[in-house]
Amino acid sequence: MRIILKADDFRADRFTEKVYLYSRYLSIIKDNNICCSLGIIGSACEHIKESTRLYIKELLANKNVTLFNHSYYHFLAEHSSEFSGTPFEYQRDSVYKVQFLIKKLFDYEIKTFGSVANSIDKNTIRVINQCSVFKYVYIYKYQCIEDIKKQVIWLNGYGILEHKEDKNCVNFERFEDLFNEVNEEIITFQMHPGGWNEIDLIEFEKIVKYLKDNKHTFITPEQL
Numbered sequence: 001m002r003i004i005l006k007a008d009d010f011r012a013d014r015f016t017e018k019v020y021l022y023s024r025y026l027s028i029i030k031d032n033n034i035c036c037s038l039g040i041i042g043s044a045c046e047h048i049k050e051s052t053r054l055y056i057k058e059l060l061a062n063k064n065v066t067l068f069n070h071s072y073y074h075f076l077a078e079h080s081s082e083f084s085g086t087p088f089e090y091q092r093d094s095v096y097k098v099q100f101l102i103k104k105l106f107d108y109e110i111k112t113f114g115s116v117a118n119s120i121d122k123n124t125i126r127v128i129n130q131c132s133v134f135k136y137v138y139i140y141k142y143q144c145i146e147d148i149k150k151q152v153i154w155l156n157g158y159g160i161l162e163h164k165e166d167k168n169c170v171n172f173e174r175f176e177d178l179f180n181e182v183n184e185e186i187i188t189f190q191m192h193p194g195g196w197n198e199i200d201l202i203e204f205e206k207i208v209k210y211l212k213d214n215k216h217t218f219i220t221p222e223q224l
């Protein structure tokens, strides 16, 4: 099977904090020579350390990581979000602010979009279609997609690698049980390593080892 690891909510400004386990998550990706699709939040990149910028550049150059546009503010409220229930111009500006910033910081062009809480509306679809650089869009399975003119990547592995309701949201044995029921050519797992604890990280390493031992291939959307 081909596997996409969709890692959300990467805040580059927190990268060097000890309690922020994203840096160790990315070390696991790098040390195992695999890849993940990293959802970067634009506003959290405005003032980052030079060491962080260089580290991310290295991950991008080694193809351990590709970035997806995961909003500028990561705004989410009860009845609206950065990409639903807001005006077209607001959504367009949010998308382009991230694109320009990432290009400036990392000399990198983001080709994939994944919304805040996977929530989109008609305005988002217009923005995505108009942004010629975008080639891929992550979509949660219940959303209507008729009008999207980009390649859709379904979040068909939702809830398999990470269960948000548990104290430890990653568990190898549960993963193995659920994964053995999967019959897909490509599966996309969503995760939020910035909210993980030490146990989640250990369980994730076991999952990576298991997938590698069973000869599954890790890819990013850009390799489709």
Ligand SMILES: [Zn+2]
Binding pocket: 008, 009, 070, 074, 115, 116, 117
């Ligand atoms: Zn998010």
